[in-house]
Amino acid sequence: MKYLATALLAATFGLQAAEQPKNIIMVVGDGMGPAVTTGYRYFADNPDTPEIEDTVFDRHLVGMASTYPAHVSGLVTDSAAGATALSAGVKSYNGAIAVDVDKKPLPTVLQWAKEKGMKTGVAVTSQINHATPASYAVHNDSRKNYDAIADSMFDHKINGQFVLDVMLGGGWDYFIRDDRNIVDEFKQAGYHYISDVNQLSNTPADKPLLGLFADTGMDWALDMPNQPRLKAMTETAVKHLENDKGFFLLVEGSQVDWAEHGNDIASAMAEMHDLALTLEWLEQYVEQHPDTLVVVTADHSTGGLTIGANGKYEWKPAPLKSLKASPINIARLAVKSKTPSSVVAEQTGLRLTSKEKKAINKTEKDEKAMFKAITKLLDKRSNTGWTSSGHTAVDVQVFAMGKWKQQFAGHIDNTDIPKTLFQMLGKPQ
Structure with a gap:
């Protein structure tokens, strides 16, 4: 009976997967291991009620994913190899930007979406040429080649078109340089450019959009208390990307990871709140647009966070x-x-x-x-504890919204996520 039920369930999900999502939104909480999502539940809890309220993460949990990189880099991934696994479905070395262990370019789900005529974008709180957004849009043998990655975002084309229709995040240092002003080049190519998050709500939806809001990464969420910056960027990105052929959007809560690298629990909780507000908005968007799939995961865990330390049973x-x-x-x-x-x-x-x-x-x-x-x-x-200022090899959670969400259920590998997305987007095997 158990086998029959499983087979029927798989057949049902196969029928659902046969209908391609019109829009795909991939959300990465950089460094967002299980401890930080659990900690956020307690942080966000209403102390005036006896129960611990669910968060948006709890409502959409479907499974877990392993995160190890290619064998050459051991068992602990960096953000570049993690993003390459999530964007291209291939294990690579730490530092790789959508290239394999032989440094050969790998097709990514975002690039394939562009090949199909969908609009594409990234909205991140890091610089837009950082490891995760870069690994979806371009190729490079090292994540450290920030200028070259920024150049590629303008120079690399797919079917004569720019890879990204929307780019939102930080990055002035790399896009406005003494040797090249890529912002001016995008403006001359027809992109609307903004440099202040307060301008997000007033952009022409019929034009491609470039928004850079900091030298490198954006200000911490705690330093922008009246501006849920990731939610605002996501809303604006969706507004610009909506079209009859659909879109692929990468959203990254980049600085959860940065807070954990610094063993900074207050900033980690604030960054998680910024991400949670974004997911709550996406939750509503999927309800109103049932042809949209949202997949949420982390590239790795960071910091070895302990919510309850020193032998004390409290947090x-x-x-x-x-x-x-x-x-x-x-x-x-x-x-x-x-x-x-x-x-x-x-x-x-x-x-x-x-x-x-x-x-x-x-x-x-x-x-x-x-x-x-x-x-x-x-x-x-x-009473918070940390075991590391770096990454760990802990499995991460997978969350999904929309009628295709069960395609990501159970224990999977991080490479299974893009493999499933490629299949949904009709890429030949």
Whole structure:
């Protein structure tokens, strides 16, 4: 009976998959391992109710995925190899941008969508030529070749067209250079250009769009409290991409990873909230547009986050909710003050003990040292632990929205996601 039920279920999903989604939105929470999605549930919980409320992540969980790269790089992937696996369905070496272990270009799902005449775009909080968006749009043997990757976003064409119709994120340093102004080149090619997130709501939907909002990555979510930046970029991207032939959009919550690299739990929760607001908007969009598929996953886990550390059976997210700025920006303010502890108390919303004040005031007047002191303070108050400042090999969760979501159910490999998307988009095997 169990075998028959499984067979019938597979047949049903096969029939659903035969109908191609018109629109595909791929969402990557960079560094978003299971611990950070669990932590976000507790962070977002309403303390005035007895139950722990579900989050948008809980509502759409369908499975888990392994993340290991090509054998040459061992078992722990970087973002480039992880994104190459998610974009092209092939394991490659750490640092690879949509190339295989022999450094040969690999076709990606976004590029295949463009081949089919769909519109394509990226909306990310990193620079748009960072590892994940780059691995969907272009090819390079090293993620570090930022200028060359930016050049490729203009120079590489598919059927005579630019690969990306919409590009939103950071990147002035790489697109406006002394040797080349790629922004001007895109403008001359007919792209509408904006440089302020407040301009997102006022862009002509009938023109391709380039929006760059920072030198490299965008400001932290904690430093933009009134602007859910990823949600705003996603809404604008969808507005520009909607058309009769459909679209493929990559969305990345890039700085979940960056926060975890810095063992910064407050910024990690704020970045997760920014991503959650985006997914809640996509949840509504799929309800209104049932021909749309949304797949959400992570490229890897970062930081070895522990929500409950030091042998204590507790985790306290409340101290993470009252920050007026990101810990790094609080550190920048604190080192300029004669009494750093007063700045830290005011900016974090915490009432510091005399011992904590003394420790802060004795910290070296250096931004990195002060940042570490602040994050350690927040870790102690919340009882958060970390095992690494790098990536880990933990499996990551897979979430999906839309009538095709069960195609991604169960335990899969990260390469299975693009393989399924290629199949849905009619790519010959």
